[in-house]
Amino acid sequence: MEDVISRLKNNADNIMDDAVNFLGQMVEIPTENPPGSNYEEFAKLFSEKLNSEGYSSRIIEVPENRLPELCQFGTGPRPSVIGLKGNGKLKITLNGHYDVVPAGTGWKTDPFKPLISNSYLYGRGSSDMKGGLAMQIYAIKLLENTVGQIFDKISIMQTAVPDEETVGNKNAGMYYLMESKIISRENTDFVIFTEPLGVDNICYGHRGAIFITVKVFGRKSHGSMAYLGKDAISGAVDLITLLNKYSRDLEMSRISKYNIIPEGSKKPGMAIGYLRCGTWANTIADECEFSVYRRLIPEENLNDERDKLYELIKSFGRSSRYDIEIKEHYITDSILEDKDGKYYKLFIKGFEMANGKKPSLVLSPGTFDMRFTNHYGIPSLNYGPGILEESHMNDEKISLEDLRQGIITLASGIYSMAYNY
Known part of the structure; x- marks a missing residue:
């Protein structure tokens, strides 16, 4: 595995320009929620990206008659995007949300014109959590470029959902995908969320x-x-x-x-x-x-x-x-996943190989869509780049080095799961 990690690190440099460019494209679309702006434009961009990477993608629309129930604080369509790739036995779903909180006023930069300065990319959603979405796609791309037969071992479902920011006991994003069995125990062994909780941390629940x-x-x-x-x-x-x-x-x-x-x-x-x-x-x-x-x-x-x-x-x-x-x-209890489970142990092994140290096992201060996978009995963890304290603040930014490290670590964690589970 050490040889694979070395090759992952070497190959990461070949995809970083593309990853940063795609992150910038996502940030440029102001998917502010509430009310839920430009969702269809984003879904089209993300779906086309998945297609270009060899996924079979589709856009999932919430029926209009369900919107009053699933969308408390917004109006308009609520599309989710999914992409499928691979024929392997281990089925992993990667999940991130594309909605961002309103930018508001007081920014030093234009929140929807991504700016790279001092090795950071600035813009609303750069950290929370379009950086995580970029990591999802490019970690799998890196793994495919490095381990040619990886898709004989794994099947990947990429998902990008709306309405995480406005929470709810139900929502039009991750909840709807699970209620509709688009994500289910039959097609998913493990879910990896990519919320911005830091590249040195693995998160196993929330308050x-x-x-x-x-x-x-x-x-x-x-x-x-x-x-x-x-x-x-x-x-x-x-x-x-x-x-x-x-x-x-x-x-x-x-x-x-x-x-x-x-x-x-x-x-x-x-x-x-x-x-x-x-x-x-x-x-x-x-x-x-x-x-x-x-x-x-x-x-x-x-x-x-x-x-x-x-x-x-x-x-x-x-x-x-x-x-x-x-x-x-909205009301939810604290969520605690089994951090001693087999998938956790394998992902942690991959983390340690990529980083040369153990991760911190943490809980998130805020809730996120892990509550839905927990409710439906699908094990999950969260690993994502970004500065937690930057979330929802003016002049939000993400470290490009953290994005690179996140891509390598996620690829390493999934590799460890694929070849050892």
Whole structure:
């Protein structure tokens, strides 16, 4: 295997220009979600790329009548792309999402004009997670260029899905592929996700989450006669203050024993993401809505923590005499895959051969589509290039050296699985 690793490293230089160019092409398509822009344009690009690499590809469309159920925060088509290649017994699915969070303002560079500077590629989605999609394709290309008969050993399904960023108990991307049995235990032995958790890490799960929106109801009146109304903004601010104190108390109360990265994510937490209130400066607001995202560590019980959060909100409504509405968008327990399973051991062996060291086995601070494979009983891990802390930030970037190392390591891990399982 040492000879194979040496050849993988030597051959990687021959594909890097092409890999970086394709990553730039993906970044140029602003697939912002919400609402889900330019999805069809991206699906066409990715499908054509798979075809050019010898895959049999197709674009999977979600039926229009399913969109209200599977797409909470967007509009328009929700295509996924799959590509099949190989006749081997070991069936591996590679998965990444192509939607990106909105770029917003304040960038030093144009978020959708990829810029290479100081060995980094800048642009929205470069790290989270179009870099992972580029790695998926070029790791297999590298493996094929280096080990001529590899597809006698493996069958690869490449998948690029939408709507990971807007989560949900169901979604129009990975969930729909699994519900439809396009990915199933019959055609997939193992799934490798390529989220940006760092090229020195292998991820075997994620923290739990509760995502809700809270609406506080008041009563309108003219701003000059505020006493005739009931100010929903004041009620929302008081409730948010209470929730922020609850969040601080949570962070002080416990810390996980698991290797969750970054270090601060070993504590549970909660965040208010947006606040939407009022219609005009001279009108007392009769409604105010805000979001709550509660992050759980594996030691916490999902149902218990959900009940505590809901009761806190409801008790505020009772004592303040504001009517309160809670809408639950997403709830998931922490996910822990079997890191001692046979595929993990073989992938780790490949990692060690490629890098000359052991990986860190970590949990992700945020949830991702691994929850669906876990639910359907298909083992999976995550390995992907990118800077975790860069995700969702301005001036997002990816190290081109990390992309190269990710390509080599993924190829090495799959080679180890193919010849030793």
